[in-house]
Amino acid sequence: MQTDPSQHVQLQVGPSGRAMAESMDPALLEGFQAHFNMERQAHATYFGAAIWMGERELRGFSNHFMDEAKGEQEHAAKVADYLIARAQSPELQALEAPDQSWGSIIDVMSTAFLTERDVTTSLQQLLMAAEQVCDTRSTVFLEAMVEAQIKAEHEAAHLLGRTKFADGQAAAVLVIDNELIEGVAHPAQLQ
Template sequence: MVQSTTSTNTTSPVATGPAGRAMAQPMDGALLEGLQQHLTMERQASATYWAMAIWFGERELRGFCRYLKGEASNEQHHAGLVADYLVARGQTVLLEAVAPPRQHWQGAEEVFSAVFQMEAEVTSSLQQLYAMAERAGDVRTTVFLDPMVQGQIDSENEAAHLLGRIRFAQANPAAMLVIDGELSEGKHAPESLAL
């Protein structure tokens, strides 16, 4: 069980958290535990993307490999943002075990179905954290979560777009190579309808 402790000493009125850093507002215990679990979820997503990058690399689809390698890096960045936030709030960062990721898929469509599902689950986790932060009156955390939720909306949109293009290709090698070439050039987002 994660504890959000507060302590003060006789020479300073400033409260400190478990890491010994100055802490402006104690963190709700359940919210803290949720943030720690979310950090693990981001690290797990990074491992999964890395496994997917390997799967495509083994099949000569370098654009897919490059894209998924970049996503693995993005997820590690997200974990870093959560760690930074916990430190900023005077909390300690608990690193939990990351499970070995899945490494076998039937084809590209199955991989990207898993990508979409994974991104949707990360969004659900953020939504739960958001609700917990609101219940706890923790505005700092809702402000921290806002850009992360926006990032998830973009990630889901991108995953849906790539899954749609893969479905359109119907496993045709020439069509898959077109998508692979696009990903090699960094083209992975849907066209915006906004001017």
């Protein structure tokens, strides 16, 4: 049987030729690309923190930050998976060299808290942008990410507070370091 090419089912496709269910608002896509790279930048920041702690014999803190670094890479991958699912091409952009010149453990923990805060802010802005253009696929995806981010901020604030409480005293810092070796990093739970 002869087929007429003009009779093919017409599909909208993305830059890689992947089938696209719904096009994405250009400003929203730009925001997703920036957020994708922000998660990669957070990975680099945490890798730097793991190195800083490792150089100072703080095994628990170093392990904790390696876990955080892996977590950020997973978040970047999650955003990449989402963009591919939307037939968009995730763009790997050049990262900045993270500042590794921390003067104290409290400085490192403060950086971690601010990193989580900034990632949450970026997700919130994306969510608002997605809502404005009625991109429901994106709002569903982003709401789950914001929820996870709030937990990450809570944990970072807890570890910062606990570190401040230790006030640079070696015995107290080592107690926290041992907790982190055991993988205990969560705040108090009242429920």
